[in-house]
Amino acid sequence: xxxxxxxxxxxxxxxxxxxxxxxxxxxxxxxxxxxxxxxxxxxxxxxxxxxxxxxxxxxxxxxxxxxxxxxxxxxxxxxxxxxxxxxxxxxxxxxxxxxx
Numbered sequence: 001x002x003x004x005x006x007x008x009x010x011x012x013x014x015x016x017x018x019x020x021x022x023x024x025x026x027x028x029x030x031x032x033x034x035x036x037x038x039x040x041x042x043x044x045x046x047x048x049x050x051x052x053x054x055x056x057x058x059x060x061x062x063x064x065x066x067x068x069x070x071x072x073x074x075x076x077x078x079x080x081x082x083x084x085x086x087x088x089x090x091x092x093x094x095x096x097x098x099x100x
Contacts, residue, residue: 004081005046005049014039042074045078
């Protein structure tokens, strides 16, 4: 499990049972229908963190559904994911350091 996903589950432990990656679209929609908009947004974000090549995440969901602390937390998680759960930003920092 990605560290960014673990941070979501620290705040929303009820989402742990929804993280199964073998859910088809019908099951995903059924799962989402049982959650409020905030939980839906974070579950979709966790699905993306866990399987970014097969799960899309639309930033519109956090724009429309999250406010204040929740919005801030979601943006923090996105940065955290790219810094600690992927190699993408680490490579960027190495390139920048070499440029100086």
